[in-house]
Amino acid sequence: MLRVAIWEQPGVFALSVLASMLYGAMTVAGGWALGWSTDHLIRPSFERGDTTGGTIAALISLFMGIAILNAIGVVGRRLGAGVMQFRLQATYRRRVTRQYLKLPLEWHHQHSTGMLLSNANADVESTWFVIAPLPMAIGVIAMLVFATIAMFAADAWLALVGCLVFPLVFVANVIFQRYLQPLATRAQQLRADVSEVAHESFDGALVVKTLGREAAETERFRAPTYALRDANIAVNKARGMFDPVIDGLPRLGVLAVLLVGVGRVRSGGADAGDVVQVAFLFTLIGFPIRALGWVLGELPRSVVGWDRVQRVLTAEGGTEYGEARLTSTKAARLQVAGVRFGYLPERDVLTGVDFTIEPGRTVAVVGPTGAGKSTLTTLLTRLVDPEQGAVKIDGIDLRELARDELAGSVALVAQTAFLFDDTIRGNITLGGDYSDDDVWDALRIAQGDGFVKALQDGLDTKVGERGTTLSGGQRQRIALARALVRRPRLLILDDATSAVDPQVEARILAGLRSAVQSSGQDDTGAATTVLVIAYRKATISLADEVLFLDEGRIQAHGTHTELQASTPAYRDLVDAYEKDTERRLEEAQEDAQLDSEGVSA
Numbered sequence: 001m002l003r004v005a006i007w008e009q010p011g012v013f014a015l016s017v018l019a020s021m022l023y024g025a026m027t028v029a030g031g032w033a034l035g036w037s038t039d040h041l042i043r044p045s046f047e048r049g050d051t052t053g054g055t056i057a058a059l060i061s062l063f064m065g066i067a068i069l070n071a072i073g074v075v076g077r078r079l080g081a082g083v084m085q086f087r088l089q090a091t092y093r094r095r096v097t098r099q100y101l102k103l104p105l106e107w108h109h110q111h112s113t114g115m116l117l118s119n120a121n122a123d124v125e126s127t128w129f130v131i132a133p134l135p136m137a138i139g140v141i142a143m144l145v146f147a148t149i150a151m152f153a154a155d156a157w158l159a160l161v162g163c164l165v166f167p168l169v170f171v172a173n174v175i176f177q178r179y180l181q182p183l184a185t186r187a188q189q190l191r192a193d194v195s196e197v198a199h200e201s202f203d204g205a206l207v208v209k210t211l212g213r214e215a216a217e218t219e220r221f222r223a224p225t226y227a228l229r230d231a232n233i234a235v236n237k238a239r240g241m242f243d244p245v246i247d248g249l250p251r252l253g254v255l256a257v258l259l260v261g262v263g264r265v266r267s268g269g270a271d272a273g274d275v276v277q278v279a280f281l282f283t284l285i286g287f288p289i290r291a292l293g294w295v296l297g298e299l300p301r302s303v304v305g306w307d308r309v310q311r312v313l314t315a316e317g318g319t320e321y322g323e324a325r326l327t328s329t330k331a332a333r334l335q336v337a338g339v340r341f342g343y344l345p346e347r348d349v350l351t352g353v354d355f356t357i358e359p360g361r362t363v364a365v366v367g368p369t370g371a372g373k374s375t376l377t378t379l380l381t382r383l384v385d386p387e388q389g390a391v392k393i394d395g396i397d398l399r400e401l402a403r404d405e406l407a408g409s410v411a412l413v414a415q416t417a418f419l420f421d422d423t424i425r426g427n428i429t430l431g432g433d434y435s436d437d438d439v440w441d442a443l444r445i446a447q448g449d450g451f452v453k454a455l456q457d458g459l460d461t462k463v464g465e466r467g468t469t470l471s472g473g474q475r476q477r478i479a480l481a482r483a484l485v486r487r488p489r490l491l492i493l494d495d496a497t498s499a500v501d502p503q504v505e506a507r508i509l510a511g512l513r514s515a516v517q518s519s520g521q522d523d524t525g526a527a528t529t530v531l532v533i534a535y536r537k538a539t540i541s542l543a544d545e546v547l548f549l550d551e552g553r554i555q556a557h558g559t560h561t562e563l564q565a566s567t568p569a570y571r572d573l574v575d576a577y578e579k580d581t582e583r584r585l586e587e588a589q590e591d592a593q594l595d596s597e598g599v600s601a
């Protein structure tokens with residue numbers, strides 16, 4: 001992992017390590033300067049009982065010079081380490097998210113949103129935390145080498161004391177980090193748990209409030225919060241125990257140096273300056289040596305993050321694209337031939353679906369809940385590929401199409417309309433180059449122009465997170481307009497008007513039909529083929545054809561009237577829907593009321 005990091009950012013790494021070594025050398029030089037000036041400047045002055053301006057100037061410039069070089073080293077090291085760490089984070093965050101876009105929907109089905117977020121965020125971050133102390137740790141190794149040389153140059157006996165104390169400080173650090181690591185990891189996990197509970201509670205605020213679950217939710221929040229408190233206290237207890245030890249060790253070293261040093265000076269083996277230098281080195285090196293401990297302490301966490309990130313980056317099965325282009329500008333012809341598909345290996349949702357939709361037709365797909373209607377829409381938009389058979393548009397297999405080619409021709413409007421925290425215009429154009437006239441045209445067909453016009457800021461109204469300031473039906477109409485403004489050649493509606501009331505839904509479909517008929521390029525017909533998954537009789541009867549999907553196959557294909565006569569299962573289903581619709585009508589009227597309140601607001 002460290003090799004990868006250095007490989008990716010060699011320049012910054014070299015710079016920060018050089019700076020760190022400068023810092024290390026200057027730290028040791030500080031000790032040497034103190035020892036040297038003790039012997040050559042300070043003691044002679046005491047002995048003479050007088051000092052000169054030259055001596056003072058020499059002292060000042062010596063220490064200032066070292067301090068300035070030291071500061072340059074610190075700045076360079078920190079800057080380099082920071083740049084390297086955050087560049088690596090950005091690089092890997094982008095690699096992970098780019099991989100998310102590449103991986104097929106199947107992979108996404110097997111991984112939770114929370115997991116994707118933590119891979120791209122916390123895991124990438126913790127992978128590269130170790131980079132922050134790395135240049136310092138390398139500088140410290142250089143510093144220890146310089147310090148050992150300086151100590152042996154001063155006096156071998158004093159150097160031996162150093163050779164005992166420095167490893168002791170290092171070992172104490174390693175023990176401390178080994179002990180602290182699991183505690184810190186646990187605290188991090190608990191922090192995630194707390195926010196997960198909170199996130200869920202906020203998301204389900206309506207359920208929590210209306211069902212009187214506030215006390216229970218508070219209780220549910222209590223457990224992880226207290227666990228987090230205890231974990232954080234444990235971390236700080238460990239710090240409180242180890243910090244004095246790690247701080248104290250070099251100071252005990254100073255005592256040892258003085259004990260040994262006084263004897264050495266008496267016997268004439270060393271100068272007072274040598275003792276001062278070594279003792280001073282001990283006080284300086286205590287802190288930087290901890291950087292080695294930080295690197296060793298961060299490594300396990302980084303390796304865990306790295307493994308999780310690698311699992312995403314090496315995941316197999318990106319969608320393959322061909323070279324074919326769609327050249328037609330007229331409505332698309334859709335062929336589904338022998339399509340078999342299932343989410344689980346042994347249970348197929350679609351066992352063999354065959355149908356053809358001629359250009360410009362409006363076709364309703366009807367089937368019981370769980371029949372695979374939504375699954376079919378994911379196959380038509382190539383969010384998944386069939387295990388057998390083929391989906392063809394204008395006679396071309398979807399798998400042969402070039403990347404982005406399908407999105408230019410086919411638009412899917414799903415049941416749950418997702419809106420971005422943006423203006424209405426932004427949500428419809430999604431950054432595409434469309435004029436306001438285009439946007440209003442799309443809104444008109446989607447029956448959304450009325451309420452948008454009545455909003456204070458019109459198209460520039462902000463809709464809030466997920467479009468919370470709009471009603472469900474309003475959101476669905478914006479989502480529909482978003483699809484329409486792109487003038488798709490095949491439009492797929494997966495129960496996309498469930499929250500608008502039936503009359504409006506019927507008007508939308510009728511408007512859609514007449515709009516696509518009239519916008520045809522020539523008199524041969526419409527510009528759009530429409531496939532609509534529908535529940536309401538009024539909607540279904542507006543379609544040119546109906547496909548009845550049940551038990552993994554198309555059981556019947558014809559007009560609504562034909563199917564009602566020929567297929568009892570179809571008739572029963574549509575009648576059952578009709579009863580349900582009456583119930584939903586009341587809800588829709590409440591929704592409409594909300595719409596008009598939105599208008600008056």
Ligand code: ADP
Nearest residue numbers: 109343349367368369370371372373374375376
């Ligand atoms: P419909 O839209 O007709 O109600 P769906 O296409 O949503 O039905 O679902 C068809 C079947 O596939 C259901 O039995 C459902 O449980 C299953 N299914 C849908 N999505 C998934 C998924 N992501 N993983 C596993 N099974 C799924």
Ligand code: MG
Nearest residue numbers: 373374375494
């Ligand atoms: Mg569905």
